[in-house]
Amino acid sequence: MPLTTPTADSTDTSDTLLQFLYRAPIGLAQTSLGGDIEMVNPMSAQLLMPLSPNGSLDNLFTTLEALAPHLRQLVADFSAPSGVICEAMRLTLDHAPRSMPGPQVLSLSLMKLDESRLMAVLADATAEAQREQQGLARRLRDAARTDSLTRMPNRSAVRELIETALQRAPGDPGHDFAVVFINCDRFKQINNALGHSVGDEVLGLMADRLRSILRGGDVLGRTIEAGQMAARIGGDEFVIVLDELHRPDDVHGIAHRLLDALGKPYLVGDHQVYCNVSLGIVLRAQTGRDADADTVLQDANIAMVEAKRAGGARYVVFEPTMHERAARRGGIEAELHTALADGQLFVVYQPVVGLREPPASAASAGVECLVRWRHPVRGVVPPLEFIPVAEECGLIGAVGDFVLSTACRQFMQWQAELGPSAPRLLAVNLSRAQLTQTGFVARVEDLLRSNGMPAHCLQLEITESLAAQDEAVQACLHELKALGLTLALDDFGTGYSSLSNLHQFPVDTVKIDRSFVSQVDVSHHHRVLVQATVMVANSLGMSTVAEGIETPAQAAVVRKLGCDKGQGYLFSRPLPAGELGPWLLAAAGQAPVLEATA
Ligand code: C2E
Ligand code: MG
Ligand code: MG
Secondary structure, three states, rough: EEEOOOOOOOOOOOHHHHHHHHOOOEEEEEEOOOOOOEEOOHHHHHHHHOOOOOOOOOOOHHOOOOOHHHHHHHHHHOOOOOOOEEEEEEHHHHOOOOOOOOEEEEEEEEEEOOOOOEEEEEOOOOOHHHHHHHHHHHHHHHHHHHHOOOOOOOOHHHHHHHHHHHHOOOOOOOOOOEEEEEEEEHHHHHHHOHHHHHHHHHHHHHHHHHHHHHHOOOHHHHHHHEEEEEEEOOOOOEEEOOOOOOOOHHHHHHHHHHHHHHHHEEEOOEEOOOEEEEEEEEEEHHHHOOOHHHHHHHHHHHHHHHHHHOOOOEEEOOOOOOOHHHHHHHHHHHHHHHHHHOOEEEEEEEEEOOOOHHHHOOOEEEEEEEHHHHHOEEEEEOHHHHHHHHOOOOOHHHHHHHHHHHHHHHHHHHHHHHHHHOOOOOOOOEEHHHHOOOOOOHHHHHHHHHHOOOOOHHHHHHEHHHHHOOOOHHHHHHHHOOOOEEEEEEOOOOOOEEEEEEOOOOOOOOEEEEEHHHHOOOHHHHHHHHHHHHHHHHHHHOOOEOOOOOOOOHHHHHOOOOEEEEEOOOOOEEHHHHHHHHHHHHHHOHHHHHHHOO
8 A cells, every 4th residue: 555645735744744744855755564555655666666576665574575575584583572674684686576667676674563473674685786796796806906016907907008109000199108117137046045034025015116116206197198007927037017118228228227117126124235237128019919918928038038048137138030040949948848757868078187297196076067959859968058047947956966976976987986086076066056955964964975086076166156156155165065065166267256366265276267268378367367366276275177178278377376276178078987996097007198388
C-alpha cells in the first residue's frame, strides 16, 4: 500500500513525519515482520519496482527474495525489541528479475520498529559502488605498476611509457626519446658484505637521487621538459625514459650527470657504501621499425652489459652490431654449462723462469695455469672469450674451482714424477667473483690439504682493480695470505693505480704487463717505467715478473733492470700438462733456451 500524499496544510507531528518520509531522498518501506509491505515512499517504490517479480510491491522479502534469502532468517533471529537489525547490506542486482531499468547496487538497512513492524531503508548505491570499484581498480593498478621498495614505477609502467613513445610517428613533435638502463656494478658484493638490508637502503637512496635528478631545475630537467620517468625494474636495475627529447645528443651530458650523481658514496648507518653504475642507452633512431618496449629494454640492457665489460662506471650507447656479440655471449653461456659437465675445459701451463739464477734451476721457478676450452665445433677457445661470460653468468666459481683443483693435483703429480726438476711455484689466476664467494678461503685450504700441497707453493694472481676493491675483498685477500700462500698483482701497469699506491696491495709479487715488456728494448720511456716498477716493488719487499717476453733482447733488458722472473713465448708457450715435464728436462739439461737471459 503506497503512502498517501500528505496534504499541504498538515500540521500535526505524524503529518510532518509523513511529509518527511514522502520527500526523503532515500527509500523507506514499512513492513510486517513477515515482509508484507504496509507503506512505501516514492523513492523506495522507484528502487524496488524494477525488482518486483510480478510488478506489484506486496512483500519486501519476495521482491528481494532471490537476492537476499537470508533476510527472513535475519529477522527471525533478531530478538531485541527494536533497533537496527542490519546495517547497510549491499545487494548487487546483476541477476535480479528486472521489469525496468533500476539500480545495480542497492543498499538496505532493516530496523525493527516494534514487535510487529520493520522499517526498510533503501538507497541506490550504484554510483558509490562504482566509485569504490574504480578506486580499488586504480589502487590495484598502481600497486601493479609500482615497485614496493622504492615506490617508483616498475617495469610495467616503463613498458607502457615506451610503447606510447614508440607509437609516435617519425616527424611528430617530441618524437625522439631515449631509454637509459642503469645497473649497479657491484651490488651483489654490497649485499654479501653488508647484508640485504643495507643493500635495500642503498637502492632506496639511489631512487631518491634519480628522482631528484629528474626534478626540474637540473641539467636533466632543463633538457627534457615532459614525459620523463625513473623506474626500478628489478634487483639493482633502474630505467630512465627521457621522452620527447629535444636534442638526442643531450643524452651524453645526461649520462655523465647520472654517472656522477649515482657514483657518489651512500651513507647507510656507519657505512660509506660506494656503488658505481653502468649505463646502457638506446636512442629512438636506433630502434628497429618493429621494435616494441621489450626490444628497447633488451637493447638498452645489451648496451649496459657492454659498459660493464669495458670496466663499468661508464655508459655505452646501443648500436645494432651489439646484438651479434650478445648472441655469441648467450651461446657461450649455454655451451659453458655443457663444457663443465662434459669435461671440455682443460688447463695449460706456461713456465715462469728465474732470471737471476743458474739455468739448471731457472726453468723450474714456476708455472702459470691458464684455462682452455676444447669446443667441439670451434676448437680451442681462449680464456678471454669465455672467462668474462662465466663471470657474468655466475659460472666462474665452477670454472675457477676446476682450474684450481686440476692444477693443484697436477702440481703434486710433477713433484712425484720430476723430483727436484718439478716446478717450485704454481700460479693460478683469480676472478673477482671467486673472491666474494662465501667459503672460498676454506675451499683453497681444503684443496691444499687434500693434495698435500705446501701453501707457499701456491700463488694466486689478482688484477689491480680486484685488489683495490672494498673491505670485504681486502679481508679475503688477507685470509688467503694467512694460509701461507702468496699473492701476485697481475698485468701491472694496465689498471688505474700507479706506483705510488703499490704499497696498498697485500701482494708479494708484481707481474709487469706485456705491453711494457714488449717495448722495453726499444723505448726509453718503457724501460724507465719497468725500472721504476722493479725498484718500488723491491723496496716494498715484493718480487717482480716480466710478462710476455718474446725476444732475447727483451729478456736481456728486463734481466738487467732487475726483474726476478720472466714469462713469455721466448721460453715457452703455455703447454699441456704432459709436455711440461719434457720441456723442463730439456731446458735444465740443455740450457740454451734460458741462456738468452744470461
Ligand atoms: P694473464 O694471467 O696475464 O696470462 C698471460 C696471458 O698472456 C696468457 O694468455 C698467455 O698465453 C699470454 N702470453 C704469455 N706469454 C706471452 C707472450 O710472449 N706473448 C703473447 N702475445 N702472449 C703471451 P691467455 O692464456 O689467453 O690468458 C689470457 C688471460 O685470461 C690471462 O691473462 C688471465 O687474466 C685470464 N685467465 C687465463 N686462465 C684463467 C683462469 O683459469 N682463471 C681466470 N680467472 N682467468 C684466467
Ligand atoms: Mg695471470
Ligand atoms: Mg698477466
